[in-house]
Amino acid sequence: MTHIETDVLIVGAGGAGMYAAIGAARAGAKRVLLVDKSLVGRGGATIMAQMTVAAALGEEAPDDWPLHLADTLAAGRGLCDENLAAVLCREAPVRIREMDGWRVGWARRDGHIAQVTAPGHSRPRCCYVDFLNTGPAVAATLRRRVSRIDAIRRVSNLIVTDIVTTGGEAVGAVALDQAEGEPVTIATNAVVIAAGGLSRLFRRNSASANMGGDGYALALAAGADLVDMEFVQFFPIGHLAPRLVGMDPIMWDPFRYKLGGRLLDGNGREFLADYGSDESTGYTTPRDIATYAIQKEVAAGRGSPHGGVYLSFTHVPRGDLDAAFGPVIERLARNGIDLGRMPVEVAPIAHYQMGGIAVDETMATRVPGLYAAGEAVGGANGANRLSGNAIPEALVFGERAGRFAAAHAKARRDGWDAKRAAPAVDAIRRLRDGQRGNASAAALLEELREVMWREVGPFRTAAGLVGAANRLASMRRALADLTVEPGRAFNPTLADWFELRAGLIAAEAVTQAALARQESRGAHQREDFPDTDPAWTCRQRVALRPDGGLALKAVR
Amino acid sequence: MTLATAHLRIRRGSGDEPPRYDEFAVPFEDGATVLDALIWIRAQRDASLAIRYSCINANVCKECTIAIDGSVAYACTTRLRADRVVTLEPLPGKPVLRDLVADTRPPRERLE
Ligand SMILES: Cc1cc2nc3c(=O)[nH]c(=O)nc-3n(C[C@H](O)[C@H](O)[C@H](O)COP(=O)(O)OP(=O)(O)OC[C@H]3O[C@@H](n4cnc5c(N)ncnc54)[C@H](O)[C@@H]3O)c2cc1C
Numbered sequence: 001m002t003h004i005e006t007d008v009l010i011v012g013a014g015g016a017g018m019y020a021a022i023g024a025a026r027a028g029a030k031r032v033l034l035v036d037k038s039l040v041g042r043g044g045a046t047i048m049a050q051m052t053v054a055a056a057l058g059e060e061a062p063d064d065w066p067l068h069l070a071d072t073l074a075a076g077r078g079l080c081d082e083n084l085a086a087v088l089c090r091e092a093p094v095r096i097r098e099m100d101g102w103r104v105g106w107a108r109r110d111g112h113i114a115q116v117t118a119p120g121h122s123r124p125r126c127c128y129v130d131f132l133n134t135g136p137a138v139a140a141t142l143r144r145r146v147s148r149i150d151a152i153r154r155v156s157n158l159i160v161t162d163i164v165t166t167g168g169e170a171v172g173a174v175a176l177d178q179a180e181g182e183p184v185t186i187a188t189n190a191v192v193i194a195a196g197g198l199s200r201l202f203r204r205n206s207a208s209a210n211m212g213g214d215g216y217a218l219a220l221a222a223g224a225d226l227v228d229m230e231f232v233q234f235f236p237i238g239h240l241a242p243r244l245v246g247m248d249p250i251m252w253d254p255f256r257y258k259l260g261g262r263l264l265d266g267n268g269r270e271f272l273a274d275y276g277s278d279e280s281t282g283y284t285t286p287r288d289i290a291t292y293a294i295q296k297e298v299a300a301g302r303g304s305p306h307g308g309v310y311l312s313f314t315h316v317p318r319g320d321l322d323a324a325f326g327p328v329i330e331r332l333a334r335n336g337i338d339l340g341r342m343p344v345e346v347a348p349i350a351h352y353q354m355g356g357i358a359v360d361e362t363m364a365t366r367v368p369g370l371y372a373a374g375e376a377v378g379g380a381n382g383a384n385r386l387s388g389n390a391i392p393e394a395l396v397f398g399e400r401a402g403r404f405a406a407a408h409a410k411a412r413r414d415g416w417d418a419k420r421a422a423p424a425v426d427a428i429r430r431l432r433d434g435q436r437g438n439a440s441a442a443a444l445l446e447e448l449r450e451v452m453w454r455e456v457g458p459f460r461t462a463a464g465l466v467g468a469a470n471r472l473a474s475m476r477r478a479l480a481d482l483t484v485e486p487g488r489a490f491n492p493t494l495a496d497w498f499e500l501r502a503g504l505i506a507a508e509a510v511t512q513a514a515l516a517r518q519e520s521r522g523a524h525q526r527e528d529f530p531d532t533d534p535a536w537t538c539r540q541r542v543a544l545r546p547d548g549g550l551a552l553k554a555v556r
Numbered sequence: 557m558t559l560a561t562a563h564l565r566i567r568r569g570s571g572d573e574p575p576r577y578d579e580f581a582v583p584f585e586d587g588a589t590v591l592d593a594l595i596w597i598r599a600q601r602d603a604s605l606a607i608r609y610s611c612i613n614a615n616v617c618k619e620c621t622i623a624i625d626g627s628v629a630y631a632c633t634t635r636l637r638a639d640r641v642v643t644l645e646p647l648p649g650k651p652v653l654r655d656l657v658a659d660t661r662p663p664r665e666r667l668e
């Protein structure tokens with residue numbers, strides 16, 4: 001069995017993980033191990049980001065990070081962890097300029113970095129890489145940097161299944177090497193969980209295949225807390241129909257910035273004003289309100305044929321359409337879409353997890369040696385995230401997590417204990433020899449996504465949430481009886497089993513927290529408690545009990 | 557509602573086994589992609605089918621590159637067709653790990 005020794009282990013190689021590796025190496029870590037269940041720099045949300053990155057650079061108009069902070073706190077509906085939000089806003093310009101020096105290629109206007117105003121921002125502070133290339137450029141730049149640093153060892157197709165602790169400290173991890181179907185043990189002096197979000201747990205989503213909530217499950221099992229798990233951001237105008245290939249379902253947003261565009265119900269009537277949103281001056285409706293309005297229209301029987309609403313640009317002159325969409329017009333035409341003549345159907349889709357692993361400003365969890373970064377972290381964005389805040393969160397928190405983890409690792413002696421890793425190693429060995437059952441994990445993953453979408457999605461009620469919690473608990477009990485095909489090299493049923501195990505715990509954390517919060521706030525909308533309740537201006541923490549159940553605690 | 561069916565002939569087996577081909581019938585919907593069909597097969601017919609993909613829609617990860625009727629293409633942007641059997645094989649020129657998965661990891665990102 002392969003055993004690796006390292007100073008800092010980083011789980012997940014998106015924007016947060018790659019920056020953490022750079023941060024750790026710069027802070028003096030001699031051995032940094034950066035692993036990803038997919039391919040380094042390709043598997044998560046970072047490479048998929050198409051739009052903007054918020055940072056108070058003041059290049060376009062005067063700006064300063066406290067203004068960015070004020071906007072972030074306002075969007076968070078009273079729930080942001082102000083310390084984390086302040087770190088995010090203060091250091092975003094540092095990271096954006098550093099990446100500029102690494103030639104990421106931020107779009108420029110008149111020689112300065114171009115910045116636009118995205119909804120919820122009081123200043124033009126969102127930079128981007130043309131055309132719709134922000135995420136790919138960020139991922140490629142970080143991949144290049146990481147590959148030039150000798151201290152960083154990269155491993156792709158390594159699925160971390162367990163964090164190993166002794167005496168309450170993180171000392172290592174167990175992983176499944178997908179290519180060989182073999183367990184791998186990793187001894188380390190610090191771990192950074194940068195495994196991204198969980199939007200793949202919902203049937204309608206903007207996620208990649210690798211955003212199933214592994215990081216949250218790893219943290220809980222290691223003894224860390226999660227916070228704000230009920231706050232899943234639903235992106236209001238995800239593409240629904242006609243089927244579009246080669247383009248991300250959140251692609252309509254930039255064109256809403258440029259051209260406005262009208263949201264219409266199934267009868268062709270504008271409805272946002274009925275929900276208190278005035279779009280006479282442009283595209284200003286926050287994500288939580290737009291999502292709510294669309295869901296309400298659909299529930300009232302006024303939806304479009306596929307269960308969403310229409311987004312129409314038919315009132316926009318052809319020339320303006322061509323100018324705004326550029327080459328995208330061609331790609332749409334190949335999909336049979338002519339925006340001058342027809343609306344498209346859009347609907348809310350799960351997009352980003354505000355909640356996540358509870359950390360302090362050094363990105364440390366309450367488990368010594370365990371750090372977290374990126375979307376996996378909870379708290380900075382409260383009950384609703386501003387657009388453009390997630391990429392800077394990944395970069396800023398990533399750099400810090402790597403830096404502080406390296407400092408921790410330096411001050412610590414090897415605490416590896418193979419006995420503590422044995423149960424996780426045995427689980428991999430047992431499962432890869434195959435197991436006969438009555439269902440596959442792949443089928444249960446589909447059901448999990450359906451349940452989460454129906455009962456824990458943009459519309460929530462006590463009855464639905466209780467039903468979902470019960471079903472999730474019974475799926476968890478069924479894990480031992482699922483079919484796993486025998487086989488080593490790239491056995492997908494083995495990967496599915498671990499994905500399901502992690503996803504179920506993450507899903508349960510969201511569901512329990514949503515059930516306990518008897519109010520509506522930001523992204524969390526309860527049909528049975530439609531108002532925001534000032535008494536609920538508090539965060540909920542989730543921990544794993546020794547019996548495997550989840551414990552919830554409100555913190556003020 | 558169309559009730560058409562697409563037929564896929566898929567290369568199976570790990571690298572050291574002699575290749576064999578399995579045929580699957582998949583419900584055909586207008587606009588669906590080859591990747592849609594592969595994901596459907598995994599959930600509904602044969603969970604053991606190994607495929608590689610990440611971004612699903614955005615066409616940015618390039619992990620889904622395979623041979624479709626002998627030409628290298630992305631499973632996520634190639635439309636499914638119902639008029640004849642389509643053959644799927646792993647990306648040529650790389651060692652096969654299993655089924656449609658070739659070892660496309662950059663050499664410096666491997667374990668050894
Ligand atoms: C389509 C889309 C568009 C977006 N657009 C924007 C935008 O314009 N602006 C913005 O600010 N934000 C945007 N976001 C959000 C933003 O991209 C993410 O929040 C951010 O990139 C998260 O970075 P990360 O490094 O934390 O996670 P990710 O980039 O998701 O990386 C996590 C990595 O962890 C790996 N992993 C997961 N589990 C394991 C495991 N068990 N073992 C090993 N590896 C594991 C995954 O394979 C993945 O590569 C967008 C998100 C999506 C999905």
Ligand code: FES
Nearest residue numbers: 611612618620632
């Ligand atoms: S799945 Fe990402 S490019 Fe095809």
